Amino acid sequence: MTTVLGCIADDFTGATDLAGLLARSGVPVSLRIGIPSEPPSDPAPFEVIALKCRTAPVAQAVADCRAALDWLQSAGAERIFWKYCSTFDSTAEGNIGPVAEALMADLGTSQTIYCPAFPENGRAIFMGNLFVGRQPLAESPMKDHPLTPMRDSNLMRLLAPQVTRPVGLVDRLTVAQGVEAVRAELSRLSEAGVAHVVMDAVANEDLYVIAEACRDMPLMTGGSAVAMPLPALYIADGALGGRSEAAAAPDLPQAAVVLSGSCSAMTNAQVSAYMASGAPALQLDPVELARTGPQAALDWLAGQDLERAPLLYATADPASVRAAQETLGRDRAGEVVEQALAACAVAARDAGARRIVVAGGETSGAVTQALGVTRLDIGKEIAPGVPWTFCDSGGHRIALTLKSGNFGAETFFADALAQL
Numbered sequence: 001m002t003t004v005l006g007c008i009a010d011d012f013t014g015a016t017d018l019a020g021l022l023a024r025s026g027v028p029v030s031l032r033i034g035i036p037s038e039p040p041s042d043p044a045p046f047e048v049i050a051l052k053c054r055t056a057p058v059a060q061a062v063a064d065c066r067a068a069l070d071w072l073q074s075a076g077a078e079r080i081f082w083k084y085c086s087t088f089d090s091t092a093e094g095n096i097g098p099v100a101e102a103l104m105a106d107l108g109t110s111q112t113i114y115c116p117a118f119p120e121n122g123r124a125i126f127m128g129n130l131f132v133g134r135q136p137l138a139e140s141p142m143k144d145h146p147l148t149p150m151r152d153s154n155l156m157r158l159l160a161p162q163v164t165r166p167v168g169l170v171d172r173l174t175v176a177q178g179v180e181a182v183r184a185e186l187s188r189l190s191e192a193g194v195a196h197v198v199m200d201a202v203a204n205e206d207l208y209v210i211a212e213a214c215r216d217m218p219l220m221t222g223g224s225a226v227a228m229p230l231p232a233l234y235i236a237d238g239a240l241g242g243r244s245e246a247a248a249a250p251d252l253p254q255a256a257v258v259l260s261g262s263c264s265a266m267t268n269a270q271v272s273a274y275m276a277s278g279a280p281a282l283q284l285d286p287v288e289l290a291r292t293g294p295q296a297a298l299d300w301l302a303g304q305d306l307e308r309a310p311l312l313y314a315t316a317d318p319a320s321v322r323a324a325q326e327t328l329g330r331d332r333a334g335e336v337v338e339q340a341l342a343a344c345a346v347a348a349r350d351a352g353a354r355r356i357v358v359a360g361g362e363t364s365g366a367v368t369q370a371l372g373v374t375r376l377d378i379g380k381e382i383a384p385g386v387p388w389t390f391c392d393s394g395g396h397r398i399a400l401t402l403k404s405g406n407f408g409a410e411t412f413f414a415d416a417l418a419q420l
């Protein structure tokens with residue numbers, strides 16, 4: 001089998017989000033954690049490589065994505081999808097634009113699209129402005145993100161300083177006219193030298209139009225939702241054959257742990273709801289962790305009944321996050337939390353936990369790496385963009401769900417555990 005679409009995701013929750021949405025159409029999707037050390041032997045039609053490069057220095061993010069591209073091309077992929085966050089999370093320098101430009105150069109293409117819209121999760125783009133629910137991005141809780149605070153809502157303005165070539169827009173009025181109008185506008189922009197085109201989309205119907213118009217581009221970029229229609233389009237084109245079922249959930253013991261390093265407004269609500277349901281919980285304080293390390297958390301965990309799915313969380317409100325960052329610096333605060341939650345994941349697994357719920361993309365990266373996971377099978381979605389996944393870790397089969405900070409209902413943690 002050869003790979004029809006090769007995908008590169010800038011974080012781990014984003015990768016499972018994308019894999020889950022592609023798998024909705026019943027096509028086999030393979031998710032690799034990091035760039036596999038071996039050349040592809042039996043590549044799936046949809047290969048997703050999860051990287052941890054959203055907040056990496058630009059040069060490193062570019063190098064990692066180029067290496068992922070090489071692997072995907074050796075799996076046969078002629079079309080590439082660059083997946084970033086539906087809230088366009090990036091630092092002032094990048095990495096969304098620089099990676100896109102590097103991939104365009106390697107693929108020999110002069111134009112790509114940017115469409116982070118995810119209507120099922122309330123992300124819509126109108127006249128180039130990104131909305132989270134009813135709020136412009138810069139007025140949404142994303143303005144307080146610990147690593148990538150988003151203080152502008154306009155995607156063209158956010159993208160322009162990240163790239164060297166002109167940025168343009170295909171607006172909703174054009175998208176509403178359908179596939180041919182979008183193609184015509186893209187080619188008009190191309191003739192005008194516009195390399196980077198933001199695409200308005202407010203509903204799934206818009207994404208179907210955009211995906212159909214752009215499905216043969218060597219590079220598409222966006223959130224997961226604009227990729228969702230691609231499998232059906234490739235099947236219709238004859239580029240792809242059969243369908244399959246989502247990976248069946250293995251029969252796993254009840255023992256579980258919930259690890260939360262996301263500080264999004266939704267994760268804060270999910271942590272509160274889970275504690276209110278009576279679950280045992282321990283809050284981790286980054287300043288304390290930096291002073292004494294994770295031993296106190298590991299000791300607490302060792303005393304817990306894993307059948308009750310205890311929660312360890314550093315999730316905190318924006319004022320507490322700011323206070324920790326002022327004391328430790330942004331990166332150090334993030335790092336001590338990620339390391340502690342990763343150590344807890346390994347300890348929980350070694351103590352018998354076979355269902356692990358993780359909240360937060362960076363956190364998921366740290367946890368997954370510590371668990372030594374290299375490949376995930378995609379199971380059923382718990383909430384839009386959040387599937388259960390199944391993998392091997394430390395000689396055991398385990399279930400892992402990697403929840404994007406902003407996704408899932410307030411009852412997500414209990415919902416996830418109830419589903420297996």
Ligand SMILES: Nc1ncnc2c1ncn2[C@@H]1O[C@H](COP(=O)(O)OP(=O)(O)OP(=O)(O)O)[C@@H](O)[C@H]1O
Nearest residue numbers: 146262314316321324334337360361362363404405
């Ligand atoms: N109390 C805290 N103070 C400072 N930083 C924290 C605190 N709790 C967690 N962090 C750090 O904040 C970052 C949260 O990022 P993460 O990607 O895990 O969540 P998210 O951005 O909400 O999720 P996603 O990327 O899926 O949207 C992590 O680096 C985490 O270690």
Ligand SMILES: O=C(O)[C@@H](O)C(=O)CO
Nearest residue numbers: 013014017085086361404
């Ligand atoms: O697109 C999203 O919002 C998520 O998949 C994500 O990238 C979270 O880190």
